[in-house]
Amino acid sequence: MEGSIQTLKYRAEEILEAMTLDEKLGMIHGNELFKTKGIPRLGIPPLVMSDGPMGVRAEFHPTKWITVGNTDDYVSYLPCNSAVAATWNRNLASRTGSVLGSEARGRRKDVILAPGINLKRSPLCGRNFEYFSEDPYLTSELATEYVKGVQRWDVAACLKHFALNHQETARLEVDEEIDDEVLRGLYLQVYKDVIDNANPYSIMVAYNKVNGEYCSQSKYLLNDILRKEWGYEGFVVSDWGAVHDTVEAAEADIDCEMSVTDDFDNYKFAEPLKEKILSGEVDEALIDKKVIRILILMLRLNMLDEDVMIRKDAAYNSFAARQDCLDIARGSVVLLKNEDSVLPLGRYNIKSKRILMIGENANRIHSNGGGSAEIKALYEISPLMGLSSRIGGAAEVTYLRGYASTLVENATPNGTNWQALSLEDGGGKTAEAEECENSVDEISPDAENGERVWKNISQYRKYLREEALAAVDDYDYVIFVGGLNHDIDSEGIDRRNIDLPYEQNELLEALLYKRPDTIVAMIGGGAVDMTRWLDKCKALIWMYYNGMEGGNALAEVILGDINPCGHLPETFYCKAEDSSALSVGDFGDEKLVHYREGFHIGYRHIYKEKIPVQFPFGYGISYSEFEIADPSYNTGRHAVRGKLLNKSGEDGAEIIQVYRLPDDIHDYLELVGFDKVYLRANSEIEFEVTVRDTIGVGKYAVGFNSADLIEI
Known part of the structure; x- marks a missing residue:
């Protein structure tokens, strides 16, 4: 459904007026392991979610972690996000997302719980294969294209895990202590970049705490930064079992609680929240805000009765998807x-x-x-x-x-x-x-x-x-x-x-x-x-x-x-x-x-x-022999230019990487530009790599990895 966010909000508010309290609550917590409750009398379907990012997960029974076992949930198996990042190729990231979005739509899912964009802070994290990179710029550039690819199929991508989910050890309780400048300027900046450039329709909140607050009920992360500062109007869902306190989570700008248990009426956003509303401890207007954001998501995805006929159809397990998987x-x-x-x-x-x-x-x-x-x-x-x-x-x-x-x-x-x-x-x-x-x-x-x-x-x-x-x-x-x-x-x-x-x-x-x-x-x-x-x-x-x-x-x-x-x-x-x-x-x-x-x-x-x-980071060789000549920085175009030479008898491709050198403003090396260039054997080509805007002018270096650089 096309239209401005304000238009969508008006429509959502009109629909909300017809709802009972029980109907509202049914929309903001799980009614099955991967599904919320719909409102048939108003033409509102359940919201159906599924795990990614390497393919749409098998079907489970509604209330038990037992697979259904039919033959219609075999799917295309995509390279993991780390593999996508190893391509350093925005187009291939887009094709990855497009296959995932197409197959999610083909499997009748509304939200695919991907991509994971936490940075690889430590090489020991068990979920590193689900994440793109240790670098924020490479991550945000590829995740942006990935999200666009998913959402072209009327399926919501879901950025996760917001924020600082960098270890599995005690992930439900661990407290991540971090300076605000680093939190905002490094780890949250990746999310902001993808939100600004790709408009992901949903975000998943992490299990862990940040500076003493559970992410699922952090007013600092959700209300102050995500909603007020960034203006994010999308759907925010908990990780499965991440909500701890009914009142705290209700007052935070998280929209839906999901978990791994089948006692759906006992979820924090179910009967316990109803009791808090009826007693006056929680204002029903807070729930209205959550429901409106869910309705906006449904309108974006053409899920409601008046729009469902224009929702995109998609196949899964197509020959085209297999070719995409091979190319990636x-x-x-x-x-x-x-x-x-x-x-x-x-x-x-x-x-x-x-x-x-x-x-x-x-x-x-x-x-x-x-x-x-x-x-x-x-x-x-x-x-x-x-x-x-x-x-x-x-x-x-x-x-x-x-x-x-x-x-x-x-x-x-x-x-x-x-x-x-x-x-x-x-x-x-x-x-x-x-x-x-x-x-x-x-x-x-x-x-x-x-x-x-x-x-x-x-x-x-x-x-x-x-x-x-x-x-x-x-x-x-x-x-x-x-x-x-x-x-x-x-x-x-x-x-x-x-x-x-x-x-x-x-x-x-x-x-x-x-x-x-x-x-x-x-x-x-x-x-x-x-x-x-x-x-x-x-x-x-x-x-x-x-x-x-x-x-x-x-x-x-x-x-x-x-x-x-x-x-x-x-x-x-x-x-x-x-x-x-x-x-x-x-x-x-x-x-x-x-x-x-x-x-x-x-x-x-x-x-x-x-x-x-x-x-080193960015390293990789090929059967060709490449060389960079005459690099220079173009201030007007904010780009690094030069010549790329293929000095071998093999056609090939090379990743040209641009780094900002440490100075008084940034005391660290920083990737600020990259591009993949294809070149015939024994030939040369002029290249231009756009450099990401950073504070100050700074000095730049170019090369094929982070350790072998030519200062410009």
């Missing part, structure tokens, strides 16, 4: 090392050769894990499937597991879905070492005939390691695929360190000693410590959880069908303690976390303190 995945693959031009293998070179793929992640599916990001994927191409199908019989591909995460199912108590238990024990924890290693007492690879039994998983891993090492000399090419999985990268769990789990280091050290030409590919939601073998590795690829076509994209990079162009959207530290969140501030405390590092997060801290890293 292709753009996100990051080549980190390629000494001696080990890559690409080339289709002609592998003809009639033998290829050995080692590593559990070569054959593992990731779409079904990670917490509320889990989905029921129509399909997911693993690296093993991607390579085997693309080679198409030209070469022999053999798979060996090489390492094991676990051979037992991690079932929740009594078979209960994890989300039903998500409000217990503070809502999250820091994983213990043994949890990451998934120790078990007894494992048998052949339980039926008892041929071999191991007393612990380390013994089994040793067997797998020796099996793989014994085989490598019989193959022309060796490819290792390892990294993390959603047992580690997950809602409700923070990592204790960035160590590479499951004894992969032991395998890789021995593997690279025997076969220095081994191609190493890592999959995960954030940095892992690869320093034990990194200097011995010649070819290294990084890939985030890359959606249904991730295995195909990785295979295309390895074979040379595409030229990789992804760049890291975060710093790959040598150890977690090198991040400012751990070395200067706090992370993972169950009561109080101090943001003492201020504005110096991620690469800003690394640049200031000159700390060595595995790979």
Whole structure:
């Protein structure tokens, strides 16, 4: 429904006049796990929500965390937000949002609970794979296009988690202590930028406290900043189970309470709120404001009877969506090392050769894990499937597991879905070492005939390691695929360190000693410590959880069908303690976390303190060789100009990054501009990258990552 916000408000107020108190209350709290109550006599439907951001989640029974189990909720599996950020490509971010919005509309959802735009303050956060980047500008630029893509389908995007949801440990209670200048100028600025540039129709409020106040009832965050200062007129929903106090939340500008329990009439915004209104403790006018904002959302989405016929229709699981998923995945693959031009293998070179793929992640599916990001994927191409199908019989591909995460199912108590238990024990924890290693007492690879039994998983891993090492000399090419999985990268769990789990280091050290030409590919939601073998590795690829076509994209990079162009959207530290969140501030405390590092997060801290890293923020190479020449700053156009040279025989793309150097106003390095430029082999092109407005003129530098810059 088109029209000004004032026009929508007038219409909402007219509808409100016909409502009873009970009908109003039904609209502002859950009546099912993902749905509010409608008002049929007024032509007002329920508001239906669903989790993102990697696809529309499976259907659950209305009151229980049990999936319905039909075949009509398989969906396209999108690359995670970190993968989208690794593309550094606004167009691909828009296409990501558009696929998600289309499929949400096709599944008859009104609000898709994505994207997550919290900054990657610490490399240990279990939900980092759901977030874009450690950098506010990269995050806001890509999230802006993502939101626009979602909302073109008459579906509301939902920015989350507002604000400072940077750890899973005790996420229901932890208090984030932060200076107001840093809160506003760094973490909240990302939200403001996306609100100003994309007009997201909804926002989700975080579980945690900020400076002593729960976000769900913070008048400072919601009333003063979001509503009054920013003028936000959109719908604000709680995270599931985030509301603590009926009166405090009613007086805060949050519009709807959702939770994980099925006692819907006992929600804080249900019978308890009705009692407070009837006793005069809460003014009904506060509820009217909430209902009006929900009605405005419905009008925007053409949900009401008089507008429903013009609401957009959309398909899901389309061929076009699969192509989008492949293109996004292709753009996100990051080549980190390629000494001696080990890559690409080339289709002609592998003809009639033998290829050995080692590593559990070569054959593992990731779409079904990670917490509320889990989905029921129509399909997911693993690296093993991607390579085997693309080679198409030209070469022999053999798979060996090489390492094991676990051979037992991690079932929740009594078979209960994890989300039903998500409000217990503070809502999250820091994983213990043994949890990451998934120790078990007894494992048998052949339980039926008892041929071999191991007393612990380390013994089994040793067997797998020796099996793989014994085989490598019989193959022309060796490819290792390892990294993390959603047992580690997950809602409700923070990592204790960035160590590479499951004894992969032991395998890789021995593997690279025997076969220095081994191609190493890592999959995960954030940095892992690869320093034990990194200097011995010649070819290294990084890939985030890359959606249904991730295995195909990785295979295309390895074979040379595409030229990789992804760049890291975060710093790959040598150890977690090198991040400012751990070395200067706090992370993972169950009561109080101090943001003492201020504005110096991620690469800003690394640049200031000159700390060595595995790979810097913004890093990525390709099969081409690029160079920047004659950079200059154009004051009138507020842009950096120069020439980009491709000095190789390969067509390719490069990310030109512009940084503002530290000065008296900003004492930190700051990304202020970026653009992806495509260039033919052995050619050059003039480029111009618009620079974000910042206080003061300042000095600028340009380069292909945050550590290798040319000062202008």
